[in-house]
């Protein structure tokens with residue numbers, strides 16, 4: 001076990017915790033709102049202070065930089081999946097270029113003998129802009145993945161894309177089935193998820209379970225973190241018991257300990273699932289799980305389009321915002337001017 005104490009899931013939040021959570025929720029919503037503001041993104045990508053903080057979560061702006069990070073992670077016994085950063089493209093040409101980058105990434109991973117595993121966002125492939133173009137971009141990636149026997153994970157974005165994402169994956173899944181395979185992501189925060197999980201388990205889908213990184217209306221998602229965590233625990237156990245090599249994607253040590261207890265009591269072998277975590281988050285926990293004999297895959301993003309991804313990481317942990325503010329103040333004191 002990685003930490004002490006039983007896991008407890010309360011339906012109601014104790015008052016002081018609820019009070020503390022209110023400003024955090026407001027900060028999170030503001031950061032997630034900012035993550036969708038392109039003008040702020042353009043400014044942020046020019047500031048040196050944010051760039052140094054970004055390096056913690058992003059493995060570089062180029063494929064070559066990412067390859068160095070991937071090699072280092074592999075040497076530490078970690079598995080990897082690569083995300084070529086970008087989302088919500090505004091032109092069909094940009095979507096096609098992003099697919100080309102994924103194909104170049106798959107070629108590079110195969111050439112260097114690194115983990116052949118990528119994670120793709122459909123809004124980067126043109127979903128919502130030109131659905132036919134999106135389909136053809138994903139098809140191209142899956143065809144190249146089949147050549148390299150590479151795994152392709154379709155990331156999940158906000159709830160307005162859930163149906164289209166699952167439909168496109170179901171349609172194109174045969175392209176590299178048995179030749180690397182593909183899978184989807186399910187968000188515990190969404191109220192619809194238990195039904196999706198039932199259907200996907202019946203299809204033997206490879207599922208990554210995450211909490212959900214987007215601001216969603218209460219009509220479709222649990223507004224309260226306690227409910228999200230409780231839903232995550234239930235779905236996680238369902239997937240560990242019946243899923244096809246599920247990926248337990250969380251840094252929540254309480255949930256990870258619950259998973260460890262569940263697999264120990266259920267006699268579920270470590271090769272029937274894996275943990276997944278983000279690059280730069282809880283590296284200590286990643287290493288401890290590897291040392292304990294569990295598979296851990298790190299989600300490794302790279303590229304110049306890091307702004308929305310970075311803002312979601314800030315939103316997940318208020319301490320990250322404090323770190324950025326401290327860096328800005330330090331930079332101001334040292335008198336360094338931002339570069340253009």
Ligand SMILES: Cc1cc2nc3c(=O)[nH]c(=O)nc-3n(C[C@H](O)[C@H](O)[C@H](O)COP(=O)(O)OP(=O)(O)OC[C@H]3O[C@@H](n4cnc5c(N)ncnc54)[C@H](O)[C@@H]3O)c2cc1C
Nearest residue numbers: 155156210211212213249250251252276277278299313316
């Ligand atoms: C491999 C992977 C893939 C993902 N793919 C998707 C996806 O396709 N769609 C989607 O909506 N979401 C995705 N997510 C994000 C996910 O939904 C959550 O937003 C994110 O993982 C934070 O939730 P948590 O489970 O770690 O729990 P939390 O309760 O948010 O965090 C638990 C603890 O983890 C640590 N922690 C968490 N985040 C950070 C951070 N940014 N910086 C520092 N410490 C942190 C803190 O110690 C925190 O107390 C993915 C996450 C992972 C790990």
